[in-house]
Amino acid sequence: MSDKKQKAFQFVDAHRDEMVSLWEEVVSMESGPHEKQGINKVADRFKEILDKEGAASRLVEFEKAGSMLIAEIGERKAQPGVIFVGHMDTACPAGAIKERPFTIKDGIAYGPGVLDMKGGIVSAIYAIKALKAAGYDSRSLKVLLAGDEEVLHAHSNAPDIFIEEAKGYAAAFNVETGFVDNGIVVGRKGVARIMMEVKGVAAHAGNDPENGRSAILEMAHKIIAVQKLTDWDKGISFNVGVIQGGTTSTAVPDYAKIYIDVRYKNPDDLPDIIKQIEDVASKVYVEGTSATVTFMDGIKPMKTTDGVMQLFEIVKKAYEENGFGTPYAKKVGGGSDSAYTVLAGVPTVCAMGVKGGRNHSPEEYAIVDSLFERAKLMVDCVLKLDTL
Known part of the structure; x- marks a missing residue:
């Protein structure tokens, strides 16, 4: 194990309680598809965390939609940077958090948006924090979080922003809902x-x-x-x-x-x-x-390009080397913003978020250990990009 990887993994392990605490905090913020104020509150919280890591960040505001967060850590290098993609809104109706507060039982977390997709964003943020703590500075690390994905960006131009902000980057990891069968999404309708x-x-x-x-x-x-x-x-x-x-x-x-x-x-x-x-x-x-x-x-559809499949192979290698199992390339019918990073010419893999099931339902759940596993997976994928 390389020195940077070891230090980054140790950082994740040392901050497990902190990760779960942030997870609970943001799940407890009401941010359903029409809760603009709640979505903006989540965006402000993530911005605050990334700013403390030295990110150059900004919020793009919309009249009828939640804000979009754009943050980049590290100066642009000769090597193109890496993007972490997600959305802060959930598909849960107003009042859901009162009915189903964040709860952990037998290693499973429950609550509105716990899987789709606040857990994945927490994993991505701590992957960035871990890389930074390990002294990683080969590439800039960018975060693009939408505030209205669940309503298909009906009241914003987020798709155009995704494409413009992603151009020229080496890879993108979308921390959408992860699958318990270890499927990594390489194509979406x-x-x-x-x-x-x-x-x-x-x-x-x-x-x-x-x-x-x-x-x-x-x-x-x-x-x-x-x-x-x-x-x-x-x-x-x-x-x-x-x-x-x-x-x-x-x-x-x-x-x-x-x-x-x-x-x-x-x-x-x-x-x-x-x-x-x-x-x-x-x-x-x-x-x-x-x-x-x-x-x-x-x-738009997420196309399965040669670049997408090459990035999947990096994910597969990292997965297997770290004992996380054996992933397979999965194509699904549900859409995501991975479509736009691919349209920008950026190899992208999706469903890199925490693993679980029943999202968009009252039975939504996420596997707690996957919060840490996925942070480590993304750390190693970023490090492996430099070995190609």
Whole structure:
């Protein structure tokens, strides 16, 4: 074991209680998808910690979204730097922390956002602190934390900031939810959220039904047509997840709305996906109705590039050398901001955060020991970059 690696690992081991304490502190900060003040509070806390490590940091503020934290430790070197990526918002509703406070039982931590993804951010911060304590100065270390990932950056330009801030870096580690089966994510589908609205003609359901034009009936035809667009061979799936319409059973409804979730592998497929939905909207099943389509928001796919796979091999080597198990390259349907670091030309691996399961649910949990293991894993990956 190299001297720097040994010192960094010793630092992590010596600060286990401190890491868990910070984990509990930030999980206890309410930062659900619409809790802007809470997200900003988390951002302020992480900024405070990184500033004490000598980081040049700043917060990018948005009117309707939580702040984004950008921090860099160390001056730019001849060798390009390393990025740690994450998000500070959770998918938990307001009040979740009161119902499910941070708790550890039998080596498992529970609480809103404990896995997705406050634990991963704590691991990344302590990997940076450990590297610094060990005297590492070969590359600058950058942190990019979004405040609105769970709502697909609907009210910010965070994707553009990710791409701009990542350009020219050697590698990125996204501390998204880690998997208990040791899968390391090398590819993710993109997510597109699209709204379709139908306007019809209202009428009394008893006295004047023949003059009504049901928006719900029209939408029912369109929902079936949208679902049939799914193409498993291309890895494109369509899901109508929300439907709204009508006011009372005694009236022919003059309005209906659906939200469509689309998952896709190739960034170039998005224009055609939107056109397919627009074609469904343009076909009229109930005469006298009309439909419109609005692209709401989304996250681009994380492409599996040669650079991504080369970085995965470094992770695999570090994993096995340190007795953490044997990881495998995993591709998943959920989106993440790794898409944007890859689009910036930066090799990226995702799901490097603490391991656990049931995120986005009241049963969310994380394995406590993985908090320390993942910090050490990232330390060794950064050190191994210098041996290539």
